[in-house]
Amino acid sequence: MQLDFSYYNPTTIHFGKNSLAKLNDELSHYGETVMLMYGRNAIKSNGLYDEVIAILRHAGKNIIELSGVMPNPTYKKMMEGAQLVREHNVSLILAVGGGSVIDCAKGISVSAYCENEDPFQKYWVEYQEVKNKIIPVASILTMVGTGSEMNGGSVITHEDTKYKIGRVFPANVFPKFSILNPEYTFTVSQYQMVSGVFDTMSHLMEQYFSDQGANTTDYLIESLLKSSIDNLRIALKNPSDYEARSNLMWNATLALNTLTGLSKTQDWQVHMIEHQLGAYTDCAHGMGLAAISLPYYRFIYKFGIDKFVRFATQVWGISTEGKTQNQIALEGIDALEHFTKECGIVTSLEDLGATREMLPEIAQSTTIIGRGYKKLTTKDVLDILEACF
Ligand code: NZQ
C-alpha cells in the first residue's frame, strides 16, 4: 500500500564529536532564562553538566535547574517543571538526557500555561489540540533509542491512575535543535544500551508490520534494522567504538522522526501493551517491548505472512529453499528471539518486575489500536502477557 503523505521535520540536528560547539549560537535565538533539565547522576558523573553550565553562563543566561527526571517520567515531575517555567518566565527548556528527560521537557512545554486545567487529562487522555502558549524545547541527547530528539512524542506516566500514555504533538513542540554526540553515550550501561537499541528496532518493526507491500519506506526500515543489529554486536564488544555508537544513535533518530512511517498505516500495539506494563512495573521501555514482541509477533504473523517472510529473508538472511511460507516467517521471529538472547535483552516479565496478579489489570488498561494485521481483544493481550512469563 502506498498512502499519500506530507513530510516536514523542523528539528535541526547537530551531530558529531564537536556538536556541542553549536550550542552557543543556538542559544542566541532565545531569551535570557533557560531551564536546564536532566536525570539523576549520569550527566554530573561524566562531566557534561559542567560543560553545559559553562556554555550557558558564557552566553549570559539565567539558569533554572530541574534535576531528578526519572525514567518513565511522571505527571508530578512534569507539573513541578511547569510551575518553575511560570515562576521564572523561562524562554527555553534545554533537556540533557535520554528520552525520559526530553519527553518530560515537551510535557512541561505544553503544560506550563494550560491554566486551570489538568494537562494530562486534556492533552494525553483526551488528545486535545494545544492552543495555549508553549515554550521552545531543545535537547542534548545522552542515551539512544526513543527518537524523542527529533519528534513530537511525549510519554508521561500518571502515577496515581497508573496510566502511561504517549502523545505525539505537532511540529511546534518538536525540539528546535538537538545535539547528538555519540561519545556522550559511551557511559550508558550495557543494560540501558541494549534496551535502547531494541526500542529503535521496535519502532522500525511497528511501522514495518503494517501492510503487505514493499515501498521505499520498507526498504529503509530493513536497512536500519540491519544496521542496528550489526552495530549493537560491535558496541557490545567495544562500547567505545565511535562508529558503532554513532550508527546506533543516528538509526534511533531516523527510526522515529516520522521518516520511516511515511506512506504506511503503522501498528504500535506492542508499544501500547508496554506502556501499561511500564505503568505497573517501571521497567526499562526497550526491555518491556522485547518481552512483548516475541509472543505478539508469533500471534499475528499468520495474518501478515508475506511481510513476515520478507522480514525473515531481508533482515535475517533466512534461506527459503524447501520451506513453506509459514516456516520461513517463524524462522524470522526465531532469529529475532536468538538476537535478544545473544545481546542479553531481558524478555521475562518476572525479571522486569511483573507478577501474574498484575496481568489482568495491565491487559484491561491497554489501549487496543486495531491497525495491525489482527485486532486484539483484551483476552489476546492477557494471553500475550502470560506467554512472557
Ligand atoms: O537518570 P540518569 O542518571 O540520567 O540515568 C539515565 C537513566 O537511568 C541513564 N542515562 C542516560 N544517559 C546516560 C545514562 N547513563 C549513563 N550515561 C549516559 N550518557 O539511562 C537511564 C534511562 O534513561 P531514559 O531517558 O529513561 O531512557 P530512554 O531514552 O529509553 O527513555 C525512555 C522513555 O521514553 C519513552 C519511554 O516510554 C520511556 O518513558 N518513549 C518516548 C518516545 C518518544 N518521545 O517518541 C517513544 C518511545 O517509544 C518511548 O515510549
Ligand code: ZN
Ligand atoms: Zn519505543
